[in-house]
Amino acid sequence: MIFQTSMRYGYLLTGIFSGMIMMGYAQEERRDERSATIDSIDVVRDYRPILADAVKIRRSPDMSNKRQYQPKLAYQILDRKLDINTGTKQLAIQEMPFTRTQTLTNNYVKIGAGNLGTILGEVHLSSDYYVDTRLGGYVKHLSQQGTYEEQKFSSQQVGVFGRTILGPVTLDGEIGFNRYGTRFYGVVGDVDGTNLNLNPAKQAFNDIYFTGELTSNYDEQATDAFSYSLKADAYSYSNAYDTKESAVALSGYVNKQLNVFNVGANISGDFTSVKDASYDLGNNIARINPYIRFQGSNYNITLGANFVSEFGDSSRTNIFPSAEIDFALIPQFAHIFGGINGDVNKTSVKELTKENPWLGALGNTNYIRNSVDRMQVFGGIKGNAGATFGYKVKAFYRRIEGMPFYAVTPGTPYAFQLVYEDGENASTIIGLEGELNVRVSEVVTIGGKLNFNEYDLQREEEAWYMPKMRLAANARFNISDKLYIDGELLFQGQTYGLVRDPNVDLSEYSMTELGSTGARKTTIPSFADLSAGAEYRVTDQIGVYMRLNNMLGTHYERYLFYPRLGLNVIGGVNFSF
Template identity: 80%
Template sequence: MIFHKIMRQGYLLTGIFSCLLTAGYAQEQEQKQEQPQERTNERPATIDSIDVVRDYRPILADAVKIRQSPDMSNKRQYQPELTYNILDKKLDINTGTKRLTIQEMPFTRTQTPSNNYAKIGAGNLGTLLGEVYLSSDYWVDTRVGGYVKHLNQQGAIEAQKFSSQQIGVFGRTILGPVTLDGELGYNRYGTRFYGLMNDAAGNNLNLDPTKQTFNDIYFTGELTSNYDEQATDAFSYSLKADAYGYSNAQATKENSFALAGYVNKQVGVFNVGANISGDFTSVKDAAYSFANNIAKVNPYIRFQGPNYNITLGAKFVAEFGDSSRTNIFPSAEIDFALVPQFAHLFGGINGDVNRTSVKELTKENPWLAALGTSNYIRNSVDRMYIFGGIKGNAGATFGYKVKAFYRRIENMPFYAIAPDAPYAFNLIYEDGDNASTIVGLEGEINVRVSEVVTLGGKLNFNEFDLQQQEEAWYTPKMRLSANARFNISDKLYIDGELLFQGQTYGLVQDPTIDLSSYAFTELSESGARKTTVPSFADLSAGAEYRATDRIGIYVRLNNMLGTNYERYLFYPRLGLNVIGGVNFSF
């Protein structure tokens, strides 16, 4: 049944489609029959020919035509009103980004540090040398360190012995606007009164050379303001303190404490300031004591320009203690750039009181006798000191300075053989009613010939016009010092030094001393004699070879000419002595 039903539906659909096709075919046949009746006069078209009846013109229907032309003068203005909401705070963008922080890196060095070293050496004449130097610059603004040194030698003459020890610690730090540095140390120097002198009969006048030892405990500290190049009205200042306790084997003691400072205020092209100091010193011996205090005030005003510097002021000096005295001295200096960086003219006039110190005297002459009523301390006074000269440089390879001066000075200290102890020296002073004069010339030069050779030297000439003393005892009129350094290679260095001193004169007041081996002149009926001390030259040289970056080998020759010259009468110096050893850097 289902099959027959489906068949009937198929027949019905087929019939409907057949009727639709028949109606469409009949309509098409009617159109074909009407067309030949309208075009009976046209000839049929062929493949190779086309007849054009009229030009083709597209024509729109009325329904799609626009009946109104556009008005080009009608412009529409579009100006929207804009509003802004400006925030008065920063946007907080929480996206995880933030300000970068610098990552601290561990401290590293580009090269091996060599701030520390140790040196050991030995040589003839029983020479032993040892040095240790330690320093730390781990901090950028602070430096601390310390050192220990030892040297001893023994000459060919009996009791001709020398020994020196030094130990000290130091530090320096920058604290914002100021710099603070200081040093604390101890120095010891030992020798003997080994002078060789005989009487007219040939008997030794120094049978038992006495030991001499100097002990020096010292401290120095300074606070200084840091210079600000940008400040046009800078205020600078400094404060310095020095103290020491000095003694020798003869129970002579000298204690000193000094404070010094300066203040300076820049006002345009002017500088106004003052130097102030106070020195408090006491000297004691078995039979002698002396309080020697000095206060100084030096106000000034300085005119400073690009090529000149003029300072005008005065110096007030007051001595007080066991003796008192007040002096006022002029103080003026000028520096003018004749040829900037190449030649500067300079000059000045001033005066001062020079403290006579046992410490400084015995550094110069360690065979000074004990102090007493006939051997006492007195300060010298520069009544007038006038100087002038020229200085300059030519780049970094040549520098020079020439200065001439004139000094009027009172109470100059000199040395003379003590009458009661011919192996020691007493102090004598040029203390006439009028000041003595010194006319001098100084010259200094430094030359860098090349990367290999460096030369330097200093020359002094002095002419004395004394009122009381016959000569400026043991003070040379001519003195020359020169040095040279040769960098042969990165590992080998050679240096040399030359010291030349013209002849000097010594005073012998004891008539029993034999001077047959010296040139001398009688000065008075008392037996005082002026003795000539010959000139001398001391040539020294040294070499160092750097075997590695850490280890070096060195050798040094002192007094290469081998002359037993005398700086002071009856005290010959050491002859040729050689020191060699090794130094270590770490």
């Protein structure tokens, strides 16, 4: 069986080889039969493909069935809507943590001395470490002595202040103490040449005060904003002669914006008590001023009324008009404004003695009463040209009752008493005011204010010690980053004083008799007071300064018998940190 199978495989192989030989023979005969041409190809040897060593794979493939590890991938696709609005909108600013780029110098110490026994010292401390909070305090001292007998002055100030922003409101306040000391050094003689002020008495004013205010912060995004403010003021004021004045004042306002309208009211209450050895007065004033305001891009119109009630030792109620308009004739360059109003002006010992510290003791002939602005009409133009030029011109007409003036006290001519302008009709004042501020360049800045007043009084001969013309101007020169120079000019036109004591010698003054009462009007000449100062920064922290006051050296008089200090020079060092 095996033999037969082997024979079959043998026959099969023999047949296959025989067929291959026959096919090769047939092909050889065909080649021989084809004639050679120019395109003929002679085969030298058979083609054998050979790979270069560089492309040979010398590693046997791994044929085992292995499945590589495939990690599970997770994708978080953000579902964000593409904002392609064509309109503009406010950019959201990313708040950054507060960092200081440099150390601020809000604190300084200043010391100085000069002629006329001048001693100056100041310390000011302030902390701005927190963006929304500021705390600080100060101490000041100045003392001088003139060439006249007991012509002495001294001033001390101590205060602590603070300010903080609490979300929608801002809270700020200050508490302090001020003292001003002088003497009744008036140079007065009688007609026989005898000195009427042999022993100039001391005078000192002590003022303890407090002020605080809570104000809503402005929200520019609110079209119907509601704003408000509440303020409290209090002080206790006294002098060396047991005159005391205490006052507490509360005031505030509310305002509601309704499209182009603003509706609101100003409300205040002032409660004042004045006491002297023989004088006691309660002087209280309450006000309410409701208004409605129409506001546009180029105009502002306010209409309202002012209700004022006085109560205490005497009672009186007044209603005054209150209206104002502001129109942009040329926006940012020229605004026309005007208005009409009225009010009760509080007469206080504190304000009177700041103006004239030689006011005598109060009593039946020297008492306190308020003046009343029956009507005040005003108008003018104001504007600016960028940050380098600003101006304001204002004219006004006032009808006023009970204006207080100063007059020399009979028997003690070195002290003053109050006289009031009384009459059946109100007195009038016509005035013109002008203000100008110019920055000529980065080096020079100039500013000033000019006032003209014309008085038409019903009873008094003149507006005693009230000038008809007054000019106050200032200039500053930044010579370099280290050197600064500034100057001030005060000019006041001639004024008039009232003397009711016929024994007082007025031979050195221009004088006019006023009837048969023995009262005389004296002319106080005009004067100019020129001052200048310079400061040089030696380093960023240390500077030296010098100041010259009353450079013209004139012993002018603001009030009769009280000449001012002549030329005085102050120099010293300041240190900032």
